[in-house]
Amino acid sequence: MAKEKDEKTRETKKQAKEKEAAQAVSGTDVETLDIMISPDRLARLELAAAEAEKYRDLALRARADYDNLRKRVERDAEESRDRRLKELFESALPALESFILAFEQKGKWSEDSMVDGLHMAFDQLMEVFKRFGLERMETVGKKFDPAFHEVVETVKEEGRGPNEIVRELSPGFTFRGRTLKPSKVVVSTGAAKEE
Numbered sequence: 001m002a003k004e005k006d007e008k009t010r011e012t013k014k015q016a017k018e019k020e021a022a023q024a025v026s027g028t029d030v031e032t033l034d035i036m037i038s039p040d041r042l043a044r045l046e047l048a049a050a051e052a053e054k055y056r057d058l059a060l061r062a063r064a065d066y067d068n069l070r071k072r073v074e075r076d077a078e079e080s081r082d083r084r085l086k087e088l089f090e091s092a093l094p095a096l097e098s099f100i101l102a103f104e105q106k107g108k109w110s111e112d113s114m115v116d117g118l119h120m121a122f123d124q125l126m127e128v129f130k131r132f133g134l135e136r137m138e139t140v141g142k143k144f145d146p147a148f149h150e151v152v153e154t155v156k157e158e159g160r161g162p163n164e165i166v167r168e169l170s171p172g173f174t175f176r177g178r179t180l181k182p183s184k185v186v187v188s189t190g191a192a193k194e195e
Contacts, residue, residue, distance in 0.1 A: 088132055095124035137172040139165045139183045148172060150182045160188035 037045070098121030102114060109117070126136065137148055144151065144163040152169050160166055165185045172183030 091128040095121050133176040139168045144187045149185045151187050152184045153186045154189050157188045162190040164188045
């Protein structure tokens with residue numbers, strides 16, 4: 001019986017110590033906890049904390065590098081666009097000068113000379129645009145294609161097949177093979193049937 005009493009007393013003391021330790025830990029600062037943690041476990045915790053700090057630093061550096069890269073790409077894209085625009089404008093200046101000259105000479109040249117000068121300026125300008133990828137669509141006599149043309153009117157016309165473009169009302173343009181502005185066209189429905 002004395003043995004059982006000693007075991008109960010030891011068990012009660014053990015539970016009291018655990019309860020006391022739990023209460024002590026909840027209100028304890030880090031230095032006090034160091035005393036209660038084994039040196040091996042403390043070393044592993046310090047190693048894990050150092051590794052976590054290393055990865056945090058790497059993440060912050062990666063984010064900063066990404067932000068810098070994004071800014072550089074945006075700046076390079078803007079500079080590239082500006083260079084291309086500058087090149088376009090420099091190439092178009094002779095045509096623009098020809099238009100200005102033609103308008104300033106109004107009344108000094110014959111109408112035919114004026115029209116010829118405007119045609120030359122227009123051709124210069126279209127050549128510049130072509131070098132940059134802009135081309136005017138050829139439409140009359142071609143088959144209607146909704147990817148390139150917009151039908152404004154349909155007509156029955158002798159000698160024309162169905163869906164053949166008869167007239168262009170407004171020119172269309174492509175940029176590097178893609179439709180920039182569709183042509184507005186008049187399309188044939190086919191020859192008029194005799195009754």
